[in-house]
Amino acid sequence: xxxxxxxxxxxxxxxxxxxxxxxxxxxxxxxxxxxxxxxxxxxxxxxxxxxxxxxxxxxxxxxxxxxxxxxxxxxxxxxxxxxxxxxxxxxxxxxxxxxxxxxxxxxxxxxxxxxxxxxxxxxxxxxxxxxxxxxxxxxxxxxxxxxxxxxxxxxxxxxxxxxxxxxxxxxxxxxxxxxxxxxxxxxxxxxxxxxxxxxxxxxxxxxxxxxxxxxxxxxxxxxxxxxxxxxxxxxxxxxxxxxxxxxxxxxxxxxxxxxxxxxxxxxxxxxxxxxxxxxxxxxxxxxxxxxxxxxxxxxxxxxxxxxxxxxxxxxxxxxxxxxxxxxxxxxxxxxxxxxxxxxxxxxx
Amino acid sequence: xxxxxxxxxxxxxxxxxxxxxxxxxxxxxxxxxxxxxxxxxxxxxxxxxxxxxxxxxxxxxxxxxxxxxxxxxxxxxxxxxxxxxxxxxxxxxxxxxxxxxxxxxxxxxxxxxxxxxxxxxxxxxxxxxxxxxxxxxxxxxxxxxxxxxxxxxxxxxxxxxxxxxxxxxxxxxxxxxxxxxxxxxxxxxxxxxxxxxxxxxxxxxxxxxxxxxxxxxxxxxxxxxxxxxxxxxxxxxxxxxxxxxxxxxxxxxxxxxxxxxxxxxxxxxxxxxxxxxxxxxxxxxxxxxxxxxxxxxxxxxxxxxxxxxxxxxxxxxxxxxxxxxxxxxxxxxxxxxxxxxxxxxxxx
DNA sequence: GCGCCCGATGTTGACGTCAACATCGTCGGC
DNA sequence: GCCGACGATGTTGACGTCAACATCGGGCGC
Numbered sequence: 001x002x003x004x005x006x007x008x009x010x011x012x013x014x015x016x017x018x019x020x021x022x023x024x025x026x027x028x029x030x031x032x033x034x035x036x037x038x039x040x041x042x043x044x045x046x047x048x049x050x051x052x053x054x055x056x057x058x059x060x061x062x063x064x065x066x067x068x069x070x071x072x073x074x075x076x077x078x079x080x081x082x083x084x085x086x087x088x089x090x091x092x093x094x095x096x097x098x099x100x101x102x103x104x105x106x107x108x109x110x111x112x113x114x115x116x117x118x119x120x121x122x123x124x125x126x127x128x129x130x131x132x133x134x135x136x137x138x139x140x141x142x143x144x145x146x147x148x149x150x151x152x153x154x155x156x157x158x159x160x161x162x163x164x165x166x167x168x169x170x171x172x173x174x175x176x177x178x179x180x181x182x183x184x185x186x187x188x189x190x191x192x193x194x195x196x197x198x199x200x201x202x203x204x205x206x207x208x209x210x211x212x213x214x215x216x217x218x219x220x221x222x223x224x225x226x227x228x229x230x231x232x233x234x235x236x237x238x239x240x241x242x243x244x245x246x247x248x249x250x251x252x253x254x255x256x257x258x259x260x261x262x263x264x265x266x267x268x269x270x271x272x273x274x275x276x277x278x279x280x281x282x283x284x285x286x287x288x289x290x291x292x293x294x295x296x297x298x299x300x301x302x303x304x305x306x307x308x309x310x311x312x313x314x315x316x317x318x319x320x321x322x323x324x325x326x327x328x329x330x331x332x333x334x335x336x337x338x339x340x341x342x343x344x345x346x347x348x
Numbered sequence: 349x350x351x352x353x354x355x356x357x358x359x360x361x362x363x364x365x366x367x368x369x370x371x372x373x374x375x376x377x378x379x380x381x382x383x384x385x386x387x388x389x390x391x392x393x394x395x396x397x398x399x400x401x402x403x404x405x406x407x408x409x410x411x412x413x414x415x416x417x418x419x420x421x422x423x424x425x426x427x428x429x430x431x432x433x434x435x436x437x438x439x440x441x442x443x444x445x446x447x448x449x450x451x452x453x454x455x456x457x458x459x460x461x462x463x464x465x466x467x468x469x470x471x472x473x474x475x476x477x478x479x480x481x482x483x484x485x486x487x488x489x490x491x492x493x494x495x496x497x498x499x500x501x502x503x504x505x506x507x508x509x510x511x512x513x514x515x516x517x518x519x520x521x522x523x524x525x526x527x528x529x530x531x532x533x534x535x536x537x538x539x540x541x542x543x544x545x546x547x548x549x550x551x552x553x554x555x556x557x558x559x560x561x562x563x564x565x566x567x568x569x570x571x572x573x574x575x576x577x578x579x580x581x582x583x584x585x586x587x588x589x590x591x592x593x594x595x596x597x598x599x600x601x602x603x604x605x606x607x608x609x610x611x612x613x614x615x616x617x618x619x620x621x622x623x624x625x626x627x628x629x630x631x632x633x634x635x636x637x638x639x640x641x642x643x644x645x646x647x648x649x650x651x652x653x654x655x656x657x658x659x660x661x662x663x664x665x666x667x668x669x670x671x672x673x674x675x676x677x678x679x680x681x682x683x684x685x686x687x688x689x690x691x692x693x694x695x696x
Numbered sequence: 697g698c699g700c701c702c703g704a705t706g707t708t709g710a711c712g713t714c715a716a717c718a719t720c721g722t723c724g725g726c
Numbered sequence: 727g728c729c730g731a732c733g734a735t736g737t738t739g740a741c742g743t744c745a746a747c748a749t750c751g752g753g754c755g756c
Contacts, residue, residue, distance in 0.1 A: 025517035026706045031744055041704060056498060063742035068710050071410065073453075073476075081429070082501040091429040094456040103475060104423075106452035108442040128409040128421075128476060150404060151361070231637040250358065251434040256634060263637045286604060287610045289579040291639045296381060345740055363712055374736045379714055389734060411712035414741050700754090707748070716742070725729095 002170040023051035035058055064126060074312060075104040077120065079112060079136045083229060084284050085202075085299065086135050089157060092305020093133060100313055105129050109136060124149060131312045133157060134165075137200045146155065153315035157310050157326075159201040166315065168308045168326040172205035175297040175330035179279045180213040182295070183331055184345045187340045188249035188277065190219045194237040194261060196253040197228040198301045204283065222247075227257045234260025241266035241276070246275055248341045255280035255287045255296055262290060262337070272340035281295035283333055293335035303328045362403040371399035382407055413476060421451040422660060423444035423477035425468065427460060427484045427634045430602065431577060432632050433550075433647065434483050435600060439504060440653020443482060449660055453477050455483060455653040468662045472497060481505060482513075485548045501663035502654050507549040507673075514663065515673040516656045522551035523678035525644040527599045527627045530643070530680055535688045536624065538589045542609060543583040545576040554629065555599045570595075575605045582608025589624070590616035596624055596689045603628035603644055610685070621687035632680055641683035651676045652693040 014314060016034070020027045032040050035046040040048075051057070074097050081087045092203045094104045105127055109120040117136075124132065131153035147156055154165045159172050185190045193210050196203025207224060214221050218278045224242060227233035234257025241247045252258035257281030262272060270276050273293055280287060283298035307326050315321040364382070368375040375398060380388050381396040388396075400406070422445050425651060429435045443453045453475055457468040465484075472480065496502055502513045507520050509587045531539045541558050543676060544551025562569050569655035573588060577582035582605025589595045590612045600606035606628030610620060618624050620640055628644035636641040655674050663669040 017742080027742090028707080028744075032705090035744085039703065039705090042388075044704080050564060058474055058497065058744050060414070062410050062419065063476055063711090065410035065476070066408070066713090066741090066743085067743045067745085069711075071476075076454075081435050081442075085357055087435050089431050089747095091456075094426075094429075094454050095458055098456050098458060104454035104456070106424075106442050106454055108439075108452070110443055110446060126407055128413070128419075138704060149406065209672050231634050235637055259634055260637045263639055263641070266639050286579050286607055289608045290615045291584055291611055293611070341742095346550050361717085365712080365713095376711090376737080377735060379712095380735090387733065387735090392734080408712050411741090412714085416712045417716085417741075539701090598725075604752090698756095702751105702753090703750080704733085704751090708734095708746090710745095711743090713741090716738090720733105721735105722733090723731090725731105726727100 013060075014057050016057075017061065018052050018055055019048065019051045019057045022055060022085075023048045034191070038063060040146075048198070056242040061145040069192055070316075071103075071128040071130050072101060073105050073129045074309070075105045075107050075124060075127055075132040077107045077109060077124070077134045077136055079109040082284055083252070085301065086306070087133060088299075088301035089305050091306075093135075093273045094305075095308055096152060096300075096306040096309035100309060102130075102309070107132075110284065121148060122198060124152075124160060125187070131155070131316045133312055135307050137202070153321070155315070157304060159205045159309050166311045166312060166321045166323065168304055169202070170299045170301075170304055171327035171329050172202050173209035174327070175281060176206040176209035176251070176253075177213050178330065178332040179281065180210045182334070183251065183277055183279060183338065184213075184217055184219065185278065186249075186338060187339070190214060190222055190253050191249045192241055192247050193220045193223070194225045194227045194234055194241075194250065194252040194257050200229075201245075203229075204251055205270050210251055227253065229254055229256060231256045231260040231263075237261060237265050238264025240272050248278075249338075251278060251279045251281075253281055255282045255284045255290075258287075258294055258296070258337075259290055262292075262294075273337050274342055277338040277341075279338060288335065290337070292337045295335045295338040296333050298331045298333050300330065356490075360405060362405050363408065363436070363499075364405075365527070367396065367399045367405045370403060371396045396513075406440055418664075419451075419478050420449060421453050421477045421690050422575045422657070423453045423455050423471070423472060423475055423480040425455045425457060425482045426458040426479060432630055433604070434485075434646070435647065436647075436649035437483060437653050437656075440650045442484075443656055444654040444657035445648075448657060448659065449612055450478075450657070455480075469496060469599055472500075475633065479503070479664045481656050481660055485550070491619065500521060501665070503660040503670070505652060505656050507553045512667045514659045514671065515657060516652055517550070517673070517675060518647045518649075518652055519675035520550050520679050521550045521557035521627060522675070523647070524554040524557035524599070524601075525561050526678065526680040527629065527645050529559045530566055531597040531599065531625055531627060532561075532567065536625065537689070538570055539597045539599050540570045540573070540589055540595050542573045542589075542598065542600040542605050544605075546574070548577075550575075551601055558599055575601065577602055577604060577606045579604070579611075581605060581609040583612050585609060586612025592617050597627075597686075598624060599627045599629075601629055603630045603632045603638075603642060606635075606642055606685075607638055610642075614639075621685050622690055625686040625689075627686060636683065638685070640685045643683045643686040645677045646682055650675050664679055 016027045016030045033045050079247050110116050134156045156165045157169050159169045166211045180191050195207045211221050225237035227237050238261035254260050280294050280296035283296045287294040287296050355592035362376045363374045367378045381393050445452050458464050482504045504515050506514045507517045528539050543555045559569050567685035575585050600609050628642050631644045631646035635644050
């Protein structure tokens, strides 16, 4: 076993000691300047800063982390960034973390199978993070029977409440209610639903809230069409809906599926919104330019991201966490894909 | 200034020394087990592993990084994840890095103004990364006059070639040529173009390649309509195009703008593809379900991400870099938004 | 004018890991 | 049966930083 490793090329930069030597001070003084302590003589400070500049000194964050026992970094566990909501949330999380002086460590789960998830979480313990934000749909965690490293602050972005971690999410139930009520208020008899995948708590919340709203209004609850967030699944569902003349109003659990529904309706020659009204969920940037522009539920991803980070940092720094889930309100955005049902509706 | 800091709560886990004590061995043996060296007696190994499990031991990555002089982490500089291409590339980069045993450090640039970009890059030097992948449009860097920390391996994902860094990108010129030729081959006299923002090299490449293709075929080059990647800008451009009866073929520099163009054409009652053909660029998941489904150029983001990571890791480990830009080929995906021009076209 | 206080600076050691070297015991060859 | 080799394990120190403590020199109060 004489596997000869080539001598690792060390690209280490100058250290505090180098700066100290050049500036003619002790390392500790350099440290004080680097950390902007006020108890340094201004002449000394200038000298040290000049030396830093000359050598291109950068503090070594590993040494700092080792010394201070904190990384000032937040891990974010994600599964594919394809999902619109996840991406937007990640974006907001990254911005909020940066503003708070934390760095983001992306921990992608490459596959949803149990091995991959478990593997991702076992890597987690070794990562240089002070806390973790989980952006994966929580059912996936359940199925994988994953155990998080103990003592690591965690915030879950999801609608599930049966975790012993702080939870932040959009108020899915309120959003779905807004969507359903909007259609009923327009005069539709009932509302059909294209749901998200069963692995998603958010999808489950939206579906249940849609159902509850219909029941509370004494309306018939049509069978659910199962989707999986993708436009294709929306299209498949849409083909069934388009073939059914009873359908006048559809609530799709996200905008992408709504897009698929729209396409299916167009193909069948059913006019939106004259024959069928469609509502989505998310308000992605594209939705305003769908044909027709989509009525949908706007999620405030910026708030979700910021609140997640705030909750996590609080947990990290204070060592305690709130258990009350945070529900960020959503808003109905009315566009042209919804209208009152056509009066000339044939009922046999 | 008596800002009393509360004693920082240390959540440090057990260290090698703790494991060593419990297992009755030296720290070095624990280290050997943790690093899967082969020269450890299997009985000893079992004992150490049991101790690790019992204590919930996790190697401290800061100490490891300090000791080894490397972080096994890659920084990725991004500006907003809103852009489809950036997100997809980031996803692929994250996956590739994980597979290669590297972690991803997200370094978001919060604003495109010079201060923000410069600031982001000055933070960079302190980050715990061995190298950096830049996912920002390079013009932005130029304008900000940013200087990267010396000696830090860098890979740029862009089409610009005047950087002293390895460059990986989709072959924008080839893609734009495919799009333009597809429309010409269908029989269209010429092709109109809705471009991306001037800050983007990719947009510039696509525009120039479109123009070159037209010229090579001896076609008239219509005035460019400037967009900025957003569906709204595509819609604005689309309204002008829709009002011009000469327009029979449009190449939008991305799918989102193509969506806006489609909407504008629908509003004006111009039928796609009968009256006007439209081609996009990116092949986002939604495009297959636009109305009508969009003919577009598929970018292989997975390859772009993987090749970027490979190039960077090579640079990190070998200390040298290739200067030849890597251009990942694109593919034409034909759907229903393109067709031969309508024969009954009025020419006055 | 003496001592005390305070601000500026220096010295020491520890954070957790691992390479290099040291040690110890066993096994095989002659 | 002796010696050298080799495998298993232990010891030491250094990576870069910073808190805690030590030191040193003035200025100020009485």
